[in-house]
Amino acid sequence: MIRIAIIGSGYVGLVTGVCLSDFGWQVICVDRNEESIHKLNTGVPAIYEPGLEDLLIKNLNNKRVSFTTDIKEAVNASDVIFIAVGTPQKENGSADLTNVYEAAHQIGSFMKQSKIIVNKSTVPVGTGQAVKKIIREELTLRGMDFSFDVVSNPEFLRQGSAIQDFTHADRVVIGAESKEAIEMMKEIYRVLYLNETPFLIVNIETAEMVKYASNAFLAAKISFVNELSELCEKTGANIQQVAKGMGMDGRIGYKFLHAGPGYGGSCFPKDTKALLHIGEVNHCSLGIVKATIDANEKQKHRMVRMVLQAMGSLKGKTLGILGLAFKNNTDDMREAPSLTILGELALQGASFRIYDPKAMQNALPLLAAKQIPVLECCEDEYHTALGADAVILMTEWNQFRSLDLDKLKYGMRDLYFFDFRNIYSKEIMAEKGFYYYCVGRA
Ligand code: UDX
Numbered sequence: 001m002i003r004i005a006i007i008g009s010g011y012v013g014l015v016t017g018v019c020l021s022d023f024g025w026q027v028i029c030v031d032r033n034e035e036s037i038h039k040l041n042t043g044v045p046a047i048y049e050p051g052l053e054d055l056l057i058k059n060l061n062n063k064r065v066s067f068t069t070d071i072k073e074a075v076n077a078s079d080v081i082f083i084a085v086g087t088p089q090k091e092n093g094s095a096d097l098t099n100v101y102e103a104a105h106q107i108g109s110f111m112k113q114s115k116i117i118v119n120k121s122t123v124p125v126g127t128g129q130a131v132k133k134i135i136r137e138e139l140t141l142r143g144m145d146f147s148f149d150v151v152s153n154p155e156f157l158r159q160g161s162a163i164q165d166f167t168h169a170d171r172v173v174i175g176a177e178s179k180e181a182i183e184m185m186k187e188i189y190r191v192l193y194l195n196e197t198p199f200l201i202v203n204i205e206t207a208e209m210v211k212y213a214s215n216a217f218l219a220a221k222i223s224f225v226n227e228l229s230e231l232c233e234k235t236g237a238n239i240q241q242v243a244k245g246m247g248m249d250g251r252i253g254y255k256f257l258h259a260g261p262g263y264g265g266s267c268f269p270k271d272t273k274a275l276l277h278i279g280e281v282n283h284c285s286l287g288i289v290k291a292t293i294d295a296n297e298k299q300k301h302r303m304v305r306m307v308l309q310a311m312g313s314l315k316g317k318t319l320g321i322l323g324l325a326f327k328n329n330t331d332d333m334r335e336a337p338s339l340t341i342l343g344e345l346a347l348q349g350a351s352f353r354i355y356d357p358k359a360m361q362n363a364l365p366l367l368a369a370k371q372i373p374v375l376e377c378c379e380d381e382y383h384t385a386l387g388a389d390a391v392i393l394m395t396e397w398n399q400f401r402s403l404d405l406d407k408l409k410y411g412m413r414d415l416y417f418f419d420f421r422n423i424y425s426k427e428i429m430a431e432k433g434f435y436y437y438c439v440g441r442a
Helices: 011-022 034-041 052-061 071-076 098-110 127-141 162-167 179-188 190-194 204-235 239-247 268-281 287-311 337-347 360-369 381-385 405-410 426-431
Strands: 003-007 026-030 065-068 080-083 116-119 149-152 172-175 199-202 318-322 351-355 374-377 390-393 416-419 435-438
Touching: 003 011, 003 071, 003 098, 011 026, 011 052, 011 065, 011 080, 011 162, 026 071, 034 065, 052 065, 052 162, 071 098, 080 098, 098 116, 098 127, 116 127, 116 179, 127 149, 127 204, 149 172, 149 179, 149 204, 172 179, 172 204, 179 190, 199 204, 204 239, 204 268, 204 287, 268 287, 287 337, 287 390, 287 416, 287 435, 318 337, 318 381, 337 351, 337 360, 351 360, 351 381, 360 374, 381 405, 426 435
Parallel strands: 003 026, 003 080, 026 065, 080 116, 116 149, 172 199, 318 351, 318 390, 351 374, 390 416, 416 435
Antiparallel strands: none
C-alpha cells in the first residue's frame, strides 16, 4: 500500500488526493484552511466539481482518504508527497512560488527518511531543482544526510471534467532523475498504465515545460479562432464551419477551436503570462504567446462593441446575463470574461439581471467590487429575461442550449439576443423575432 500525502487541498490537490485514494492508495491531504479541512472530513468539498463529492464520500467511508491541517503528521505518514499548492500570478506576470517553497521547507524540516517529493503545481522551469535544494538545506540544518527524489508530474485537469480527466488522462508526464522514482510513479498510476495511457518519462525541466507549452498552445488555438471570428463577420464567412473545415485536417484537430468571448479560468490567463515572463528572464521573445494574450483581451472588448453597435446607448437599459462562470460546469469566476464585459457595459450605463446555475455566490462579491449594478439575482433563464432589453448568453451551460424561446421573449422589453457561445441558429432566432448577434457568423 503506497502512502501518499498531498500538500494543498485546493482544486488540483483535492481532485488528485481523492482520485489517488480511489486508485487504492492511502492518502492524507493537507491544507492550512481549517474550515475547509473540517468540511472535507465530513464529505463536503469547497468547490463544485461534478462527481467529486460522491468520490470523496466513498473514500472517506473506505478510510482511504483523510484531511488534516498538520503537515508534519502528513509528511511522516507518507512515502510520496505531492505538492499541489497554488502558484498565483504576481504583478509582473510571473508565477508566485512562495507556497511551493514553503511546502519544500516544511517537508525538509519534518522528513526523517528517504521520500519522493512530486510537484504537481504549475511552476516555471527550474523550480524542481530549487525544491530539491531547499529540502537538502533543511536536512543539512538538522544534520541529516539521506537521499530523496524530486519529481515533476504536471496536471492537465479541466474544471468541470476533472475526475474524468484524471481517471482517463490523455497522458501522464513524469520528470524524474532516478529509476526508483520512475517506478514508484508508474506504480501510483498503475490503473492508467494498465489502461495503456501513454506515459512520457523525461527530465524534470522538460516535464515542467510541457505544462506551460500545452496550456499556451491551447490558448493560442482559441485566440486564433477568436481573431478569425472578426474577419469572418466582416467577410460573410462562418467561423464554426471554418473551424470544422480546419479540424478535418488531422494535423489540426477539431478541439479548442470554438470562438467565444475569450478564454478565462485559473490556468490559461495566468500560465500564458507566466510563460511570457519566463521567456523574458531567459531573453527569448515569445511573440506568439504575447499575441495570444493580446487577442484574448481584444476579444472581450469586441463583445462589448458588438452590444454597443447593435443597441446604441445603454443608458437605462437592462441586460439579462445567462451564465457568469468562465465556462460551463464550474462555479469558478477566476478571470471570467463576464467580469470584464459586464464592467465595460456598466460604464456605458447598463444594469443587469444575472443568473448562473452554480457561480452566483462566487460572482456577487466580484461584481460588487467592480461596482457593476445588479438589479436582481435571478432564479432561472426566464426570470433573467423578464423586463430585459437584451439577453446575453455568456456561458455555455447545457440548460441554456434548449431554451424555450417563446417563453424567454414573453416578458422581455426588447428582443436583442447576444449569443457569445454560438449555440443558436440565426434562422430560428430570426423566425422567433429576436435581433440575434453571435460570434464570427456574419
Ligand atoms: C485548462 C486546460 O484545458 C487544462 O488542461 C489545464 O490543466 C488547466 O487549464 P480549464 O481552465 O479548466 O482547463 O478549462 P478549459 O476547458 O481548457 O477552458 C479554458 C477557457 O477557454 C474557458 O474560458 C473556455 O470557455 C475557453 N475555450 C475553450 C474557448 O473559448 N474555446 C474553446 O474552443 C475551448
